[in-house]
Amino acid sequence: MPLDEQILRAHLADGPFQSGVDLKKWQLVSIDWPYVLISVSAAVREGWPVAYGFRFECSNYPDTAVTAQPWDLERNAPLDPGKWPGGKNRVPKVFRPDWKAGQCLYLPCDRISIDGHTDWHRLHPHLIWKPTSDITLYLNEIYDLLNSSDYTGPRSA
Amino acid sequence: MEEKHEMEVFLQGPGMARLALIKVPADGKVQDLIEIAKEKGLKLEDGQTPQVWMEDKDDPLTPDQPLKIAGIQSRSRVQVHTCPRIHVTVNFQSRSEDHPFSPVATIRTIKQWADKKYGLSEVDASEYALQVCGMSDRPADDIQVGSLVQPGQCQVCFDLVAKQRVEG
Numbered sequence: 001m002p003l004d005e006q007i008l009r010a011h012l013a014d015g016p017f018q019s020g021v022d023l024k025k026w027q028l029v030s031i032d033w034p035y036v037l038i039s040v041s042a043a044v045r046e047g048w049p050v051a052y053g054f055r056f057e058c059s060n061y062p063d064t065a066v067t068a069q070p071w072d073l074e075r076n077a078p079l080d081p082g083k084w085p086g087g088k089n090r091v092p093k094v095f096r097p098d099w100k101a102g103q104c105l106y107l108p109c110d111r112i113s114i115d116g117h118t119d120w121h122r123l124h125p126h127l128i129w130k131p132t133s134d135i136t137l138y139l140n141e142i143y144d145l146l147n148s149s150d151y152t153g154p155r156s157a
Numbered sequence: 158m159e160e161k162h163e164m165e166v167f168l169q170g171p172g173m174a175r176l177a178l179i180k181v182p183a184d185g186k187v188q189d190l191i192e193i194a195k196e197k198g199l200k201l202e203d204g205q206t207p208q209v210w211m212e213d214k215d216d217p218l219t220p221d222q223p224l225k226i227a228g229i230q231s232r233s234r235v236q237v238h239t240c241p242r243i244h245v246t247v248n249f250q251s252r253s254e255d256h257p258f259s260p261v262a263t264i265r266t267i268k269q270w271a272d273k274k275y276g277l278s279e280v281d282a283s284e285y286a287l288q289v290c291g292m293s294d295r296p297a298d299d300i301q302v303g304s305l306v307q308p309g310q311c312q313v314c315f316d317l318v319a320k321q322r323v324e325g
Binding site for chain 2: 015089093117
């Protein structure tokens with residue numbers, strides 16, 4: 001088993017990730033290296049999904065940041081843009097189907113999105129990936145957005 | 158996965174790099190958690206005796222008590238610490254409020270206290286986060302305040318900061 005996968009699996013078994021599982025923030029769906037499927041809980045109202053799936057690409061973890069895209073866990077395919085999370089202010093800035101053709105979230109901790117955004121190191125230092133980071137840095141931010149007052153359900157709602 | 162004679166416990170303490178999920182003999186004692194915390198990097202000042210605190214309990218646990226008698230169950234959340242209370246300061250705009258919390262109090266608990274103290278509505282509260290004073294760290298809500306304190310100190314300071322949009 002490659003070292004990056006070993007480390008990721010160790011982090012998934014460790015305190016920060018398991019604490020989130022215990023608190024029903026997220027749960028591991030599957031690992032098909034370098035892809036990891038994780039479901040993240042969202043605020044619930046009638047007609048809104050209880051959770052959203054995300055496919056993380058974790059090559060060279062944790063030296064390199066992960067990248068994640070919304071994922072349809074039933075179809076095992078990218079999530080239809082109309083079903084992406086919507087919101088008033090912070091949420092739509094992160095969940096942008098128009099950004100990189102929906103391949104990733106617009107977040108400083110995302111490997112693809114941080115490229116070319118050097119000011120994010122100054123503006124959002126708490127979200128910058130470091131080799132000492134673990135996947136819960138990314139997961140906690142997704143969970144926070146999907147459970148904030150800014151979130152307004154799926155875009156098509 | 159737990160074997161029948163072992164129990165998993167979430168353990169935190171000052172100097173421990175991250176929240177640890179540890180295994181402890183189910184028939185063990187409270188003081189066993191202190192020894193495990195030391196192995197995981199718990200930092201102590203000379204002469205200080207740590208105690209074990211459990212979330213949702215106000216008083217420290219008795220060290221020689223069996224874990225089950227003490228109320229420790231599978232995936233209980235505990236803190237090993239020397240401070241009986243952590244003096245927490247939260248700054249917001251031009252104000253500053255203080256309160257002594259148990260070392261096992263979580264960021265979630267402190268945030269709820271701060272939201273109430275500063276009169277933030279539920280809607281507004283979700284748009285603010287606790288950030289350690291003078292740093293960029295925003296601890297996750299399941300982190301216990303004792304883990305954030307420097308060894309030998311019993312105080313910590315937070316700024317209540319607005320969550321910014323990611324733009325550019």
